Amino acid sequence: MPRDEFQRELDALRDEVVRLGDVVSTRLRKAITALDGHDVSTAARIADADSEINERYLDLEQDCIDLFALQQPVAGDLRFVAASFKILTDLERIADLAANLAAYVVSAESEMFPDLGIADLGTTAVSMLDDALAAYDDGDATRCRAIADSDDDLDGRCERVAQQVIRRLVDRDPDADELESLLSEVTRILLTVRDVERIGDHAVNIAARTLYMIENDDVLIY
Numbered sequence: 372m373p374r375d376e377f378q379r380e381l382d383a384l385r386d387e388v389v390r391l392g393d394v395v396s397t398r399l400r401k402a403i404t405a406l407d408g409h410d411v412s413t414a415a416r417i418a419d420a421d422s423e424i425n426e427r428y429l430d431l432e433q434d435c436i437d438l439f440a441l442q443q444p445v446a447g448d449l450r451f452v453a454a455s456f457k458i459l460t461d462l463e464r465i466a467d468l469a470a471n472l473a474a475y476v477v478s479a480e481s482e483m484f485p486d487l488g489i490a491d492l493g494t495t496a497v498s499m500l501d502d503a504l505a506a507y508d509d510g511d512a513t514r515c516r517a518i519a520d521s522d523d524d525l526d527g528r529c530e531r532v533a534q535q536v537i538r539r540l541v542d543r544d545p546d547a548d549e550l551e552s553l554l555s556e557v558t559r560i561l562l563t564v565r566d567v568e569r570i571g572d573h574a575v576n577i578a579a580r581t582l583y584m585i586e587n588d589d590v591l592i593y
Contacts, residue, residue: 414477
């Protein structure tokens with residue numbers, strides 16, 4: 372295959388990965404908004420609408436496999452296709468986590484701890500994802516390293532929220548009728564915080580693969 376045609380295929384792959392990332396980011400942002408406003412209707416639509424992303428993910432994964440098998444890329448092109456392949460997996464998993472967040476909104480029976488700032492954690496995770504996608508699209512190594520630093524901050528904030536929830540649980544003296552609802556709410560909040568933290572981890576994965584793609588540097592890969 373002539374080099375210019377092969378380059379068009381690589382450019383098309385980059386565009387499609389970014390496009391899928393934008394869809395995932397939009398869905399995640401809507402899930403966070405639904406979480407913040409306890410919008411059960413919007414959350415239900417997000418929780419039930421994962422098949423489109425799964426189909427696009429599988430199509431793009433096949434495109435990567437075809438590039439590996441048919442074009443046998445080397446050096447920088449090989450790193451680009453390999454990084455794109457791994458980034459697609461992270462995007463698919465972020466979409467799954469967005470569906471989880473939406474499902475937690477649907478299943479919530481009450482809001483006993485409405486002032487924890489979980490939506491702010493989610494907004495940070497969305498920003499990290501957007502920055503990671505921009506770094507992949509632009510080939511921005513500096514931004515990749517900044518995302519890893521942001522994740523340390525997000526992890527710390529998630530840990531503090533989780534500890535706050537546990538302290539509040541210990542401090543309460545619920546009667547038998549309230550206990551089951553209280554434990555259900557605490558479990559839901561802890562799962563929500565865990566999934567937001569995982570979204571941040573996947574954003575770092577995208578940044579790590581991008582840094583490897585740009586500079587052949589695997590320092591962020593873990």
